[in-house]
Amino acid sequence: MLRFTKDHEWVRLEGTEVTVGITDYAQSQLGDVVYVELPEIGRAVTAGGEAAVVESVKAASEVYAPVAGEVTAVNDALAENPGTVNEDAEGTGWFVKIKVADVAEVEKLMDEAAYKAFVEAEG
Amino acid sequence: MSGPDQDQSKTASLLRTALHAVHVAAGARMVPFAGYDMPVQYADGIIAEHTWTRTNAGLFDVSHMGQARLVGPDHASVAAAIEALVPAEITGLAPGRQRYSQLTNDDGGIIDDLMIARPADPAHDGQLLLVVNAARKEVDFAHIAERLPGGIELVREDERALIALQGPRTEAILSAHVPGIADMSFMQSVEAPFGGIACRLSRSGYTGEYGFEISVEEGHAEQVWAGLSGDQWVRPVGLGARDTLRLEASLCLYGSDIDETTSPVEAGLEWSIGKRRREEGGFPGAGRIQRELAVRPSRRRVGIRPQGKAPARAGTVIADMQGNEIGVVTSGGFGPTVGAPIAMGYVMREHALPGTRIALLVRGRELAAEVVDLPFVRPRFHRAN
Numbered sequence: 021m022l023r024f025t026k027d028h029e030w031v032r033l034e035g036t037e038v039t040v041g042i043t044d045y046a047q048s049q050l051g052d053v054v055y056v057e058l059p060e061i062g063r064a065v066t067a068g069g070e071a072a073v074v075e076s077v078k079a080a081s082e083v084y085a086p087v088a089g090e091v092t093a094v095n096d097a098l099a100e101n102p103g104t105v106n107e108d109a110e111g112t113g114w115f116v117k118i119k120v121a122d123v124a125e126v127e128k129l130m131d132e133a134a135y136k137a138f139v140e141a142e143g
Numbered sequence: 144m145s146g147p148d149q150d151q152s153k154t155a156s157l158l159r160t161a162l163h164a165v166h167v168a169a170g171a172r173m174v175p176f177a178g179y180d181m182p183v184q185y186a187d188g189i190i191a192e193h194t195w196t197r198t199n200a201g202l203f204d205v206s207h208m209g210q211a212r213l214v215g216p217d218h219a220s221v222a223a224a225i226e227a228l229v230p231a232e233i234t235g236l237a238p239g240r241q242r243y244s245q246l247t248n249d250d251g252g253i254i255d256d257l258m259i260a261r262p263a264d265p266a267h268d269g270q271l272l273l274v275v276n277a278a279r280k281e282v283d284f285a286h287i288a289e290r291l292p293g294g295i296e297l298v299r300e301d302e303r304a305l306i307a308l309q310g311p312r313t314e315a316i317l318s319a320h321v322p323g324i325a326d327m328s329f330m331q332s333v334e335a336p337f338g339g340i341a342c343r344l345s346r347s348g349y350t351g352e353y354g355f356e357i358s359v360e361e362g363h364a365e366q367v368w369a370g371l372s373g374d375q376w377v378r379p380v381g382l383g384a385r386d387t388l389r390l391e392a393s394l395c396l397y398g399s400d401i402d403e404t405t406s407p408v409e410a411g412l413e414w415s416i417g418k419r420r421r422e423e424g425g426f427p428g429a430g431r432i433q434r435e436l437a438v439r440p441s442r443r444r445v446g447i448r449p450q451g452k453a454p455a456r457a458g459t460v461i462a463d464m465q466g467n468e469i470g471v472v473t474s475g476g477f478g479p480t481v482g483a484p485i486a487m488g489y490v491m492r493e494h495a496l497p498g499t500r501i502a503l504l505v506r507g508r509e510l511a512a513e514v515v516d517l518p519f520v521r522p523r524f525h526r527a528n
Contacts (some may be wrong), residue, residue, distance in 0.1 A: 042144050049259075051148065051383065052189055078183075079456070
């Protein structure tokens with residue numbers, strides 16, 4: 021099950037590792053993604069701290085780590101095909117995997133219904 | 144993810160062009176720009192709109208730009224009045240010709256850049272048609288009005304819309320509505336009816352493509368827009384692609400690439416300064432501009448190609464290979480036709496030669512880059528003079 025942040029990242033928890041990306045709503049707001057900058061594997065990230073950078077034609081945006089932990093993998097395919105973020109934001113367009121420090125933190129994030137309501141209220 | 148600042152409280156007070164409802168109905172994403180609620184992109188997105196314009200024909204609403212007429216007793220008088228404010232040769236401008244210039248300040252900086260056209264119709268001689276940037280029109284029109292001699296009047300034309308049709312197919316498309324425009328040369332300006340609607344057309348644009356700009360009274364703007372967008376090769380294009388198109392064509396964006404501190408010579412716009420004007424001066428800031436023409440300015444606007452895929456945005460510091468700061472990026476992003484990041488910026492003269500290796504400081508890292516010739520994409524219009 022996906023969980024969501026107010027900064028429009030999604031996470032999918034498997035064991036003690038989360039896969040992180042930006043939501044389909046976020047990619048639609050960004051427009052054409054032309055560059056993604058990913059962190060080094062092994063880097064420690066804090067909840068709400070910068071984990072990656074996504075650049076659309078118009079501007080650069082920071083992608084925040086939804087939970088604290090350590091980066092275990094990055095989606096290298098985005099270097100060649102950053103447009104994957106537009107095509108499949110919540111699937112093959114993932115950014116990083118993080119070994120989470122405290123799995124309970126993931127449960128505190130919004131579920132899909134709550135995120136949908138949040139986006140409607142914001143838009 | 145960090146998002147763009149969206150101040151919803153300001154949306155209510157934004158101005159709307161005569162085509163606002165058309166954009167909303169077409170599914171455009173509207174954003175605040177220069178006090179107007181403008182389409183940044185339509186459903187296709189910026190890269191598709193950019194490519195469509197380079198391949199077919201893009202339709203742009205640029206009605207937010209400032210239009211005005213200078214009205215005087217004869218051409219010599221109005222030309223002399225505007226020549227006191229800009230470095231372009233206007234006295235010798237032939238009927239039906241348009242010229243690009245800059246309003247300069249006393250320090251030789253640029254208050255705004257603008258288009259100046261002399262009407263083709265002898266009945267309208269003694270007038271000049273001005274088009275200035277949206278964000279600068281209040282400043283510009285006040286500046287001009289304060290400095291006009293007696294007998295010359297600035298008449299704002301806020302009730303006129305401006306529509307641009309740009310791309311390789313524009314001539315064939317527009318000819319169906321306005322016969323005879325195929326004979327127009329670059330920077331020619333005519334008055335002609337579009338399906339019975341009185342319009343001013345000029346062969347010009349801000350994309351580096353063949354194109355036309357059409358000035359029409361607001362009440363008829365929707366008719367002209369609908370007449371053009373009915374063609375299968377025409378798609379609406381927002382401000383997002385307008386920016387990538389003009390950057391590839393290395394056209395300056397006021398407020399980014401040129402401002403009150405940059406001179407026309409530093410900006411590489413000396414081609415727009417008339418020969419007689421270079422010698423005689425007689426425009427604000429002539430001292431600095433003539434000196435820079437003679438001994439070259441200390442900094443120049445240059446093209447920049449980052450070596451990787453990371454774009455360098457406006458404000459990025461430029462360093463030499465020893466790490467010394469030598470300049471700053473003023474426009475930068477991704478060039479859809481180039482297929483890579485591109486940028487423009489100012490560097491110290493000794494680093495301005497194409498081929499010079501430089502470093503761009505992006506998010507605390509040095510990106511390797513090179514100074515390159517401008518433009519990034521060769522404009523497809525031809526210069527008539």
